[in-house]
Amino acid sequence: xxxxxxxxxxxxxxxxxxxxxxxxxxxxxxxxxxxxxxxxxxxxxxxxxxxxxxxxxxxxxxxxxxxxxxxxxxxxxxxxxxxxxxxxxxxxxxxxxxxxxxxxxxxxxxxxxxxxxxxxxxxxxxxxxxxxxxxxxxxxxxxxxxxxxxxxxxxxxxxxxxxxxxxxxxxxxxxxxxxxxxxxxxxxxxxxxxxxxxxxxxxxxxxxxxxxxxxxxxxxxxxxxxxxxxxxxxxxxxxxxxxxxxxxxxxxxxxxxxx
Amino acid sequence: xxxxxxxxxxxxxxxxxxxxxxxxxxxxxxxxxxxxxxxxxxxxxxxxxxxxxxxxxxxxxxxxxxxxxxxxxxxxxxxxxxxxxxxxxxxxxxxxxxxxxxxxxxxxxxxxxxxxxxxxxxxxxxxxxxxxxxxxxxxxxxxxxxxxxxxxxxxxxxxxxxxxxxxxxxxxxxxxxxxxxxxxxxxxxxxxxxxxxxxxxxxxxxxxxxxxxxxxxxxxxxxxxxxxxxxxxxxxxxxxxxxxxxxxxxxx
Numbered sequence: 001x002x003x004x005x006x007x008x009x010x011x012x013x014x015x016x017x018x019x020x021x022x023x024x025x026x027x028x029x030x031x032x033x034x035x036x037x038x039x040x041x042x043x044x045x046x047x048x049x050x051x052x053x054x055x056x057x058x059x060x061x062x063x064x065x066x067x068x069x070x071x072x073x074x075x076x077x078x079x080x081x082x083x084x085x086x087x088x089x090x091x092x093x094x095x096x097x098x099x100x101x102x103x104x105x106x107x108x109x110x111x112x113x114x115x116x117x118x119x120x121x122x123x124x125x126x127x128x129x130x131x132x133x134x135x136x137x138x139x140x141x142x143x144x145x146x147x148x149x150x151x152x153x154x155x156x157x158x159x160x161x162x163x164x165x166x167x168x169x170x171x172x173x174x175x176x177x178x179x180x181x182x183x184x185x186x187x188x189x190x191x192x193x194x195x196x197x198x199x200x201x202x203x204x205x206x207x208x209x210x211x212x213x214x215x216x217x218x219x220x221x222x223x224x225x226x227x228x229x230x231x232x233x234x235x236x237x238x239x240x241x242x243x244x245x246x247x248x249x250x251x252x253x254x255x256x257x258x259x
Numbered sequence: 260x261x262x263x264x265x266x267x268x269x270x271x272x273x274x275x276x277x278x279x280x281x282x283x284x285x286x287x288x289x290x291x292x293x294x295x296x297x298x299x300x301x302x303x304x305x306x307x308x309x310x311x312x313x314x315x316x317x318x319x320x321x322x323x324x325x326x327x328x329x330x331x332x333x334x335x336x337x338x339x340x341x342x343x344x345x346x347x348x349x350x351x352x353x354x355x356x357x358x359x360x361x362x363x364x365x366x367x368x369x370x371x372x373x374x375x376x377x378x379x380x381x382x383x384x385x386x387x388x389x390x391x392x393x394x395x396x397x398x399x400x401x402x403x404x405x406x407x408x409x410x411x412x413x414x415x416x417x418x419x420x421x422x423x424x425x426x427x428x429x430x431x432x433x434x435x436x437x438x439x440x441x442x443x444x445x446x447x448x449x450x451x452x453x454x455x456x457x458x459x460x461x462x463x464x465x466x467x468x469x470x471x472x473x474x475x476x477x478x479x480x481x482x483x484x485x486x487x488x489x490x491x492x493x494x495x496x497x498x499x500x501x502x503x504x505x506x507x508x509x510x511x
Binding site for chain 1: 273
């Protein structure tokens with residue numbers, strides 16, 4: 001019997017090197033069932049490498065990644081069956097229609113696709129009329145809705161969302177936040193990367209800030225603000241009377257441009 | 260830590276889903292596929308003199324070899340490079356689908372296209388040049404077209420393995436294709452001298468062509484056909500090894 005308190009994602013001491021560059025340095029964190037965890041960091045901080053290691057796209061030189069108890073490298077099929085991924089760039093077959101893409105990914109997770117099943121999913125995201133369109137013909141917001149449906153089509157224990165609202169208008173962004181909230185309410189764990197501090201505050205239960213390959217702070221959004229409000233670097237970064245999560249982020253990671 | 264058992268799809272079911280999608284993509288690109296199939300037919304029509312001089316199976320084996328190279332080098336290499344450039348493989352790799360299934364379904368689709376091309380050429384040769392093979396010749400010709408196609412699919416994979424950029428893959432595969440076709444087709448006729456003829460004979464073009472020629476005339480199978488079979492297998496293994504060893508799933 002599975003322990004309901006066991007973390008759904010358990011990242012332990014992962015190390016990633018690119019030649020002599022230590023891109024990820026002993027990064028560890030875990031995410032519990034029903035928790036939304038944000039991984040924030042400037043460009044080149046090690047976010048994407050960490051995420052790639054969790055997704056099984058990259059083999060770290062050290063450490064382990066376990067998803068629902070399955071090691072991503074020793075038991076990738078089980079680990080990936082328990083994980084749904086929305087990648088930063090939505091890369092689906094451009095020659096297939098939306099309906100066909102959803103049917104393909106349902107098949108990859110071994111799900112039957114009885115008549116009407118895909119149309120039902122599209123109806124849920126108000127895209128029933130788009131079922132015969134090619135993915136590239138959809139707007140950015142519509143593409144993200146389809147991507148999210150595909151990421152959650154098999155009811156995974158863990159959902160990875162890599163900058164899901166980048167380039168979306170405020171309406172689409174709010175709608176996506178609502179969907180993320182519903183995924184969380186269904187008891188799934190979510191790992192989210194974003195450059196939007198507003199988004200992190202709105203949807204994340206806990207946040208880790210990563211910089212130069214190391215996690216430099218982990219807490220709830222308010223916990224991070226409270227813990228670092230008196231830090232001179234954070235106060236220097238502040239542009240108003242109230243310390244915000246963005247002030248904490250810039251204070252801890254520096255204000256110089258990256259990447 | 261305890262494990263949670265969410266149903267893991269079988270390799271067969273993931274392969275089936277990928278194959279269905281890859282077949283659909285091939286169907287959507289049917290105009291390009293049709294052109295690839297028509298190239299050897301057009302060559303056959305233009306070679307009516309060679310059919311009369313060297314015999315139907317000789318011309319047909321050359322035409323099929325040219326067609327197989329077009330599928331392996333041009334169609335397969337370029338579509339794989341483009342899929343990699345678009346990030347399609349990365350998206351598939353975060354699902355339970357294994358890398359073997361991802362690649363195998365694409366290869367099977369190309370092998371089907373090669374089989375179709377061989378059948379169309381058999382029909383064209385019969386209709387245009389009244390060339391009829393024995394039943395064994397048709398069966399073995401079709402079978403060895405698929406087996407020989409693997410040589411050029413492996414060569415295409417080697418190109419995609421060694422070259423990351425999709426545009427460069429396109430240029431190199433075209434160059435290799437044209438070089439193999441021109442040198443092979445002219446060289447096999449002895450126009451470029453005996454040394455060139457021997458080199459062509461042992462090239463991927465030559466060994467596949469000799470193999471197909473023997474397959475279409477099973478009663479005339481000899482040691483040169485066996486050597487051609489061994490050479491084709493060796494090319495297939497070497498190219499596949501290079502392609503698999505150096506293949507990267509992303510352009511970066």
